[in-house]
Amino acid sequence: MASFSGPSTPFPPPVNRRPDTKPTNTRTNSKVKYDPKPAAEQTSALTVQERGPSRIDTAAKLKEREARERKEEVDWKIASRKAISVILRREATKAVIEKKMGPTNSKKLLPRTVLEALHERITALRWESALKVFELLREQLWYRPNSGIYIKLIVMLGKCKQPEKAHSLFQAMVDEGCVVNHESYTALLSAYSRSGIFDKAFSLLEHMKSSPDCKPDVHTYSILIKSCLQVFAFDKVESLLSDMASQGIKPNTVTYNTLIDAYGKAKKFAKMESTLVEMLREGGHCMPDVWTMNSTLRAFGSSGQIETMETCYEKFQRAGIQPSIKTFNVLLDSYGKIGDYEKMSAVMKYMQKYHFSWTLVTYNIVIDAFGRAGDIKQMEFLFRLMRSERIKPDCVTLCSLVRAYGQIGKAEKIGGVLRFVENSDVTLDIVFFNCLVDAYGMMGCFAEMKGVLEMMKRKGCKADHVTYRTMIKAYTISGMTRHAKELRDILASEKKTSPEMEKNNLQ
Numbered sequence: 001m002a003s004f005s006g007p008s009t010p011f012p013p014p015v016n017r018r019p020d021t022k023p024t025n026t027r028t029n030s031k032v033k034y035d036p037k038p039a040a041e042q043t044s045a046l047t048v049q050e051r052g053p054s055r056i057d058t059a060a061k062l063k064e065r066e067a068r069e070r071k072e073e074v075d076w077k078i079a080s081r082k083a084i085s086v087i088l089r090r091e092a093t094k095a096v097i098e099k100k101m102g103p104t105n106s107k108k109l110l111p112r113t114v115l116e117a118l119h120e121r122i123t124a125l126r127w128e129s130a131l132k133v134f135e136l137l138r139e140q141l142w143y144r145p146n147s148g149i150y151i152k153l154i155v156m157l158g159k160c161k162q163p164e165k166a167h168s169l170f171q172a173m174v175d176e177g178c179v180v181n182h183e184s185y186t187a188l189l190s191a192y193s194r195s196g197i198f199d200k201a202f203s204l205l206e207h208m209k210s211s212p213d214c215k216p217d218v219h220t221y222s223i224l225i226k227s228c229l230q231v232f233a234f235d236k237v238e239s240l241l242s243d244m245a246s247q248g249i250k251p252n253t254v255t256y257n258t259l260i261d262a263y264g265k266a267k268k269f270a271k272m273e274s275t276l277v278e279m280l281r282e283g284g285h286c287m288p289d290v291w292t293m294n295s296t297l298r299a300f301g302s303s304g305q306i307e308t309m310e311t312c313y314e315k316f317q318r319a320g321i322q323p324s325i326k327t328f329n330v331l332l333d334s335y336g337k338i339g340d341y342e343k344m345s346a347v348m349k350y351m352q353k354y355h356f357s358w359t360l361v362t363y364n365i366v367i368d369a370f371g372r373a374g375d376i377k378q379m380e381f382l383f384r385l386m387r388s389e390r391i392k393p394d395c396v397t398l399c400s401l402v403r404a405y406g407q408i409g410k411a412e413k414i415g416g417v418l419r420f421v422e423n424s425d426v427t428l429d430i431v432f433f434n435c436l437v438d439a440y441g442m443m444g445c446f447a448e449m450k451g452v453l454e455m456m457k458r459k460g461c462k463a464d465h466v467t468y469r470t471m472i473k474a475y476t477i478s479g480m481t482r483h484a485k486e487l488r489d490i491l492a493s494e495k496k497t498s499p500e501m502e503k504n505n506l507q
Contacts, residue, residue, distance in 0.1 A: 107141050109136070118149070134149070145173070147178040147181075150184070151184055154170060163191045166192075170188045181213065185204060186216070186217075186219060189208075190223045190227075193224050193227035196231060198227075201224060205220070218244070218250070218252050221243075221251075222251075222252070225258060229259070232266060251286065252286050253279075253287065253289060253292070255286075256292070257291045264299025269300075272296070279292070288316070288319070290326075293321050294330055300312060300334075301330055306334060306340075309334060325356050325358075325362065328350075328356060329359070332347055332365045337369075341370075358386075360394060363391060364394075367379055367386070372407075374404070374407065376408065395432045398426065398428075398432055399432055405439065406438065406439025406440070407442070414436070430463075430466075433455070433467065434466050434467050437449055437452050437471055440452065440474075441473065446474070446478075468487050472484045472488060472491075
C-alpha cells in the first residue's frame, strides 16, 4: 500500500501512549534568575538572595498566605455544599418521576429536571420509561404542547420498532393542536418503514405529496430508501429514485452514501461504482466525504479486493478527504481477514504516529486477528493494553478470546475469561454463549459444554437453534449419537412449541 510503509517487526508497540520524555522540574523559585556565572558564584548569589528578606516581612507574608488559603477553603466548602444541594434536589425530583403513582403527586415539578429526564430516556431508547415521563410532563401546570418533543418521541419509537405507539403519539399531537408539517410526517413514515410496514409508509408518502404544506423532501426519501435497502428491496429503491427525479428532488450526500453502502454490502459493485460516478458528476451540494470513502473501502476490503481498496484509498486522499478512525478500522479488518499482519502493523504505526486513539472497535479487530492467527501472546498483550487504556471489553472481545483459546485447546484460559465476566458488568448475549459452546465442543469438554446451558438459564438467555446445532455437531463428531439424538428431539419440540423461533433467528 503506497501510503503506509511496512514495519520491521509485525507487532506494534503499545498505542495511545505519549512518547517518553525526561521529566522537567516545574518547581521554581520566582526570586531565582538565570545568571551565566560559575556554579559556585550562582550558589552563593542564591544563598544571599534567600537570606535577604527580614523576619518581620516573612512572617507577614506567611500570615497573609494562611489567611488566603483559609478563605479559599471556606469558599470551596460553600460551593461544594451548593453543588451537592442542587444535585440532590434534581435526583429527588427524578425519583418522583420514577415513582409516580397517581394524580395526588405534584404537578409543579421543575421543567428542566423533567425535560432532562425525558431527554435521557429518548437518547437511551428506553421508550417505555420515556412515555411515562412524557405522560407526567403533560400533567404539569406549565406544560404547553410542543411538536418538537412529539417528533423526537415518534423517531425514538420508530427506532424501537413501535410503529403503532408512534401513530398514537402522532394522533395525540394533532389532537393537541400542534403544527403538523413534513417533519412530523417524515418521523411517522420512518417508524413504519423501520418496522417493514412499507404499505403504510408508501401510503403516507403519497399523502404527503398531495398535501401542499407537507411535501416530502430529500430527507424523507433518504429515510425510506435506507429502510428498503435494509431488506434488499432494490426494486422499491429504483422506484423511489425515479419519483425523486420526477419531482425535481436531487439526492444529497446522505442519500448517495446510503446507496453506496448498501450496494457494497450486497456485493453489487457495478451499481456501487456507477452511483459513486453519478455522485461525482453532481458535484457541488453532494461531494463525497469520509463516509463515502469508508463505505467504498469496506465493500472492496470485505470481499478480498485489497488492491482495489488501496487504490480507492489513495484516490480519496488525493481528493482531499482525510481518513478517520473508522477508515483505519476498515483497513485493519480487511488486512486481518487475509492474514496480512505486516500491513496491519503498518496501519497501527501510522495511527500511533498521527495520534489516532484506538477505540473499542479497533481493539476488537486486532484482538480477533491475532487470535485467529494463533498468536495468543500478542492477543493477550492487546487485551491487557485495552483494559489499561480504560476501554471496556464487550461481547465481541470476549468471543474472540474464547474462540482463540478453543482453537488451541486451552480450557483453563476460557475459565479465566468466565471469571473475568463474573467480576465485570459486561452484558452477555446469545452469540457469546454459542461461541462458548463451540469452543468447549471443539476441545471435547462435554461437561463444560452442557454447563453452558445452565449458565444461560442463570443469565436469563434462552438457547436458540444455533446453540443446539453446535452441540449436536460436537456430539456427532465424537460418536455420542445418543446425546445428539436427545438434542435433536429437544430442537424439534422447540420448533413445534415456538413456531416464531426460527423466523426471529433468521431475522
